Amino acid sequence: MADTQPLGGTAIKPVGWDRSGFEAFRYFVYNPETGAIFSRTPMSWAKITGFYLIYYTLLAAFWLASLQVFFLTIPDRYPRWVLDDSLIGSNPGVGVKPIHSDKHIDSSLYVFYSSDNKQTPTNKEGEGERNADWKTRMDIYMKQYEDTRGLFECPDNNADKNKGKCRFNVADLGACGEAPYGYMPEDETMSPCLFIKLNKIYALSPKAVDVEKLDEPEYDEMSPELKDIIRGADDKEQVFFDCFGRFPADSEAVKLEFFPPTRSVSLKYFPYRGGNYHSPLMGLKIEIPKNRNNKNPGQMVHIECRAWYEGVQHDKKHKAGLTQFEVMIM
Template sequence: MAEKPVEQYYTRPPKLGKWEGFRTFMWNSETSQFFGRTGASWAKILLFYVLFYVSLLGFFFAMLAIFYQTIDLHTPKWQLENSLIGSNPGLGFRPMPPESNVESTLIWYRSSDSENYKYWVEELDKFLEVYRKPNTLTSGGENRQICDYTSDHKGEKVCDVMLSLFGNCTKENKYSYHRASPCIFLKINKIFNWIPDYYNDTESLPENMPKDLKTFIGTRSQNEMNTVWVSCEGENPADVENIGPIQYYPTHGFPGFYFPYKNLDGYLSPIVAVWFKRPTTGVLINIECKAWARNIHHDRQERRGSVHFELMVD
């Protein structure tokens, strides 16, 4: 007669306290497990993750290397009409209002209070710092040369911006803010390889170009005609009445020898200082400045080819 098998019953493991349970989890001498795994198990999972992340990192760098083979760090792949920014440059102005009022375009100060207009002067100092540094101290400064309308700079040199030509709009003169006749600086947006189609003859000037600009163009030599002209006007009849006389430094626009922008080392965007000689004080003046070339189209709603700001001097 076969022996009756011995029945075995499940024995509930002894109840351990919190500290004893944690010590057993850290190291179980009966199963040789450390934190719930044996040494072989930990080695396998560690090897898996090492191989996984090494493969992932290798794949990333391989894709990055392939990506860099398709681009040029100095020349954009998509240019002018084929790019997102297009071929119609806009204008920017400085100084800008404080970041706390980022959506504002109002320049408002009291000319009799040095602490009040101090912000605007310091903002212009910061903006012009890169233009003010000596060439030898500025990155790419040795790549700059002094240009004029007869210069031949088709090589790897770029044209310098000479702040000494900015008349009353200088740091030493506090940009005339203390005289209630502030200077506003305009810059044209950089578009790679964009070449202006100049208004370089008085016969083809557009009808809506300001008369004073047309008169100025008529006095220029043929070489000086190669300029992206700039004009600033009051937007409304009341603004035209209150804006007062205006003078531009160093000239009435952006000289053509700064174009095209090729992303060369040391390049500085050309700037124009607009000196508002005697704006009516205590009045908000809406001002629109435009850049003029045949291939610059103006759209007041989208601010294409122009910039708007308000000026109020107390």
């Protein structure tokens, strides 16, 4: 009677199980017994290569088709959703220039030093906290107003046809429009200028405040000084700005001077529709009276600036229609 092998009684070792070292590597590269190259036969390599070629070709075709559908539904030159139909809405925030250094980009505190008269910035980008760094960052921002391609001179009485494409005249900023913008001390005291602007929103075209409604509740928070300025303005087609100390101690400690004195920017600069564009600015000169030693006192003052035009909403939580910042002169 022939010997029988019990089922499962003996493990069957594959051919070459005992190969090791260079012999095992040589058989991995090419196995002459099976014709396998790197553990796969030529037919297996052909099948898997064909599969991935087809798979990734179809995947790329699907991606390109989806991208083409995306491009067909998105305009090239303007946003698909604008103003109230967009997430941004039609109530812009108010911006302040110059910007802070990258290290303090999330800060709203402007610190100047009445004893720092060094003319050299930390680096060519002005990425530091010296007075010269503030000047350098403002110089960089102001360079955009030298590019007048596609823009027009717009007299206030004949600007309708070129609205939104008007050149901004930096000379309108008076003393604040000239470097070093009050950032370098004189006799260990200084009165720096900050620049207020309405943030850009595509197609936003603000309407002027209706003078006849200035005594209505919607304008209760506008200062009496600004109401008088609006009533007496020769050109009322403006976005007006109201800046003040946020708290009683701030109002007592700071003196604000506006450039231009109308506290406004003309509506001829709106709407923004892309391309080369000059954001209109209002200069705000900040003076903190000297102390008994005839020096800047080093007090931090809190300032709020609000934009005023028809229908504007002021939201302190989301900084809509206004901005809040602090200034300290050491």
